Amino acid sequence: MKIRALFIGLVAMGLSAAAVAADPVVIKFSHVVANDTPKGKAADKFKELAEKYTKGAVKVEVYPNSTLYKDKEEMEALQLGAVQMLAPSLAKFGPLGVKEFEVFDLPYIFDNYDDLHKVTMGPVGQKLLGKLEGRGIKGLAFWDNGFKSLSANTPIKAPDDIKGKKLRVQSSKVLEEQMRALGAIPQVMAFSEVYQALQTGVVDGTENPHSNLYTQKMHEVQKHMTLTDHGYLGYAVITNKKFWDGLPAEVRGQLEQAMKESTEFANKIAREENDKALEAVRASGKTAIYKPTDAEKLAFKKALVPVHKKMESRIGAETIQSIYKDTGFDPSKL
Numbered sequence: 001m002k003i004r005a006l007f008i009g010l011v012a013m014g015l016s017a018a019a020v021a022a023d024p025v026v027i028k029f030s031h032v033v034a035n036d037t038p039k040g041k042a043a044d045k046f047k048e049l050a051e052k053y054t055k056g057a058v059k060v061e062v063y064p065n066s067t068l069y070k071d072k073e074e075m076e077a078l079q080l081g082a083v084q085m086l087a088p089s090l091a092k093f094g095p096l097g098v099k100e101f102e103v104f105d106l107p108y109i110f111d112n113y114d115d116l117h118k119v120t121m122g123p124v125g126q127k128l129l130g131k132l133e134g135r136g137i138k139g140l141a142f143w144d145n146g147f148k149s150l151s152a153n154t155p156i157k158a159p160d161d162i163k164g165k166k167l168r169v170q171s172s173k174v175l176e177e178q179m180r181a182l183g184a185i186p187q188v189m190a191f192s193e194v195y196q197a198l199q200t201g202v203v204d205g206t207e208n209p210h211s212n213l214y215t216q217k218m219h220e221v222q223k224h225m226t227l228t229d230h231g232y233l234g235y236a237v238i239t240n241k242k243f244w245d246g247l248p249a250e251v252r253g254q255l256e257q258a259m260k261e262s263t264e265f266a267n268k269i270a271r272e273e274n275d276k277a278l279e280a281v282r283a284s285g286k287t288a289i290y291k292p293t294d295a296e297k298l299a300f301k302k303a304l305v306p307v308h309k310k311m312e313s314r315i316g317a318e319t320i321q322s323i324y325k326d327t328g329f330d331p332s333k334l
């Protein structure tokens with residue numbers, strides 16, 4: 001009764017009903033990369049569109065660069081409802097118990113963005129997102145980043161060149177196995193800690209799409225980088241399922257539209273952002289960039305593709321086969 005009286009009072013004072021309507025729904029969107037990256041720019045685009053389409057009924061607060069949470073914490077925060085949206089790398093879903101996502105980490109499984117999109121924009125991708133629901137998470141979209149290069153303080157032309165070196169990886173068992181297949185020692189570490197670990201020599205090298213390497217200034221502490229394109233790094237945009245299902249249907253529809261358009265935006269800019277970052281690294285003169293010959297690339301492939309078979313029991317043969325079917329990848333034909 002009291003609230004109703006207050007409401008009528010405020011309207012009588014000349015405030016419109018809309019002005020005294022409920023506070024906006026706040027979506028805290030946390031991520032670990034810089035604003036000036038494919039993911040950072042897409043998160044900002046989502047904010048812009050979500051606020052526009054909901055006419056301010058939703059406010060999106062973007063927290064970039066691990067300012068709110070680091071990798072592992074952000075997953076926990078989403079499940080607890082402390083944040084509402086994330087876009088973790090596909091390599092970071094294993095610790096959540098959704099090991100199938102590590103299929104995206106298999107070395108050389110995608111030759112290019114077209115192959116990747118056959119999966120992320122098709123039924124296999126949808127099925128993978130559906131697997132998150134049992135964890136209280138709703139998968140909304142896949143956002144592209146790009147293909148990874150290897151970096152270290154010594155030149156890398158052959159798999160043996162990183163033998164015995166400590167290489168930072170994301171929290172994916174497939175990536176750990178990948179480094180072992182090269183004779184390197186994998187070190188799992190949060191993204192926010194990589195620059196310092198490289199600078200102080202805690203690790204010798206790492207792997208990244210160029211946009212991540214450049215915006216975290218890793219090129220200042222890595223003398224060599226090789227364009228191996230040995231694996232893909234991209235994202236799943238996820239939300240807390242209870243939060244999402246609890247939104248008014250109209251608002252959810254508006255947010256879905258904002259997500260659809262920001263996904264198109266993300267996937268449009270990813271390649272050019274990575275190309276630009278590579279040129280910026282080159283221009284800095286701090287890191288020597290090496291493009292392997294076809295024969296050198298084949299040596300990396302031969303060393304790395306056996307990881308597919310080795311990780312089959314973890315990822316599931318069916319998931320791996322469904323991607324081979326989409327892309328035409330055949331591990332026996334190298």
Ligand code: LMR
Binds near residue numbers: 088170191
């Ligand atoms: C990494 O940890 O290297 C990446 O997952 C960071 C990111 O989100 O692109």
